[in-house]
Amino acid sequence: MVLAFLPVLIYLAGHVTAAPASGTRNAVAACPVLFEGRVAVTTTAADFDKNTSVYSNLYDLGQNQTWAEVLEFPVAPPSLFDLPTASKSFEVTIDDESIFVPGGSEPQVGFRRSELVPAIDLSTNGNARTVQGTTTFHWSIHTDLSRPLNYSHEYHPIWHEYADYSSSQFTITAGVPFSTAKDPNIMLAKSLRVAGLQSNTPETTFFETPFTDSVWHNFALTMGWVDNTITVYYSEGYAPLERVAGPAFNNNTGGGAFHVGLLKEPTGPPGIDVLHQGYQESGINEGLIFGGVFIENSDDGCVTLGL
Numbered sequence: 001m002v003l004a005f006l007p008v009l010i011y012l013a014g015h016v017t018a019a020p021a022s023g024t025r026n027a028v029a030a031c032p033v034l035f036e037g038r039v040a041v042t043t044t045a046a047d048f049d050k051n052t053s054v055y056s057n058l059y060d061l062g063q064n065q066t067w068a069e070v071l072e073f074p075v076a077p078p079s080l081f082d083l084p085t086a087s088k089s090f091e092v093t094i095d096d097e098s099i100f101v102p103g104g105s106e107p108q109v110g111f112r113r114s115e116l117v118p119a120i121d122l123s124t125n126g127n128a129r130t131v132q133g134t135t136t137f138h139w140s141i142h143t144d145l146s147r148p149l150n151y152s153h154e155y156h157p158i159w160h161e162y163a164d165y166s167s168s169q170f171t172i173t174a175g176v177p178f179s180t181a182k183d184p185n186i187m188l189a190k191s192l193r194v195a196g197l198q199s200n201t202p203e204t205t206f207f208e209t210p211f212t213d214s215v216w217h218n219f220a221l222t223m224g225w226v227d228n229t230i231t232v233y234y235s236e237g238y239a240p241l242e243r244v245a246g247p248a249f250n251n252n253t254g255g256g257a258f259h260v261g262l263l264k265e266p267t268g269p270p271g272i273d274v275l276h277q278g279y280q281e282s283g284i285n286e287g288l289i290f291g292g293v294f295i296e297n298s299d300d301g302c303v304t305l306g307l
């Protein structure tokens with residue numbers, strides 16, 4: 001209960017020192033928001049199936065699923081960047097039906113996946129403002145004890161995928177790596193890792209932290225799209241973000257889109273086609289809780305570290 005009140009206090013303290021810009025939900029944060037992915041407290045899961053959603057209502061989820069089936073609103077304390085009166089966390093789940101079928105392609109039976117993608121970043125999105133100059137991607141992530149992951153598999157809760165889908169500039173990974181060639185240094189399966197350009201072997205792991213239960217893990221990644229840099233910020237609970245890695249070189253070519261949700265890789269021998277082969281146990285009911293999702297303009301070095 002004490003924790004539940006803490007963000008309110010921070011919010012009020014913020015009001016004292018910073019005049020809120022009227023009409024913006026990000027009232028006490030200083031940097032211009034390019035994509036507002038925080039979910040209003042009145043939003044229902046079915047609202048995500050409408051084309052008015054700030055996230056794509058079409059991608060990426062199981063062929064025969066709706067967002068109303070995939071999304072939950074568990075009772076959880078607000079995340080660092082969710083003002084309790086304005087926005088709430090949401091949970092993205094996967095089950096046996098979470099099989100995505102890209103247009104004109106074979107069903108991706110190797111994966112189970114449900115991810116929200118900003119609606120602004122769809123299709124011919126190389127010109128989206130979120131992949132120009134310098135931008136910072138924010139999210140908080142929390143386990144759900146009632147829908148645990150199986151850390152014998154590799155998961156991707158967050159990534160930024162090329163516009164042509166051929167690689168990703170960064171990927172947050174969890175679980176046992178599918179390929180030790182890709183991630184030779186991961187010792188703890190139940191951890192969250194920030195990996196750089198996916199087409200590198202091995203990938204560069206910029207940061208790793210235990211994925212402990214019952215606490216929010218807050219991340220921000222500042223991406224220099226022109227100078228090819230990545231900077232990682234992290235905190236737990238309601239502590240302000242702190243820089244934990246970078247700025248470091250990362251080849252940030254490729255444009256594309258931010259993915260927020262859950263992709264579960266199969267297990268199986270190295271070299272298989274993970275999209276279409278490998279092992280997935282049946283009867284799964286897994287999920288991750290997200291809050292405080294937004295992308296801000298960091299051209300002038302501005303990064304929101306706390307409210």
Ligand SMILES: *[C@@H]1O[C@H](CO)[C@@H](O)[C@H](O)[C@H]1NC(C)=O
Nearest residue numbers: 049050051052053057058119
């Ligand atoms: C959005 O959905 C509404 C109702 O389902 C439909 O009438 C409208 O044409 C859609 N707009 C776009 C741009 O797809």
Ligand SMILES: *[C@@H]1O[C@H](CO)[C@@H](O)[C@H](O)[C@H]1NC(C)=O
Nearest residue numbers: 062063064097099100101107
């Ligand atoms: C979706 O439903 C159709 C019709 O029942 C079925 O043919 C198809 O295999 C299903 N897709 C997936 C990915 O389960």
Ligand SMILES: *[C@@H]1O[C@H](CO)[C@@H](O)[C@H](O)[C@H]1NC(C)=O
Nearest residue numbers: 150151152153267279280281
């Ligand atoms: C976790 O995944 C492994 C590897 O696929 C599988 O053998 C095991 O049965 C799974 N555990 C549960 C509880 O589903």
Ligand SMILES: *[C@@H]1O[C@H](CO)[C@@H](O)[C@H](O)[C@H]1NC(C)=O
Nearest residue numbers: 199227228250251252253254
């Ligand atoms: C980044 O990768 C692209 C595509 O592989 C390549 O053309 C470019 O030279 C690389 N940029 C840097 C700075 O390494």
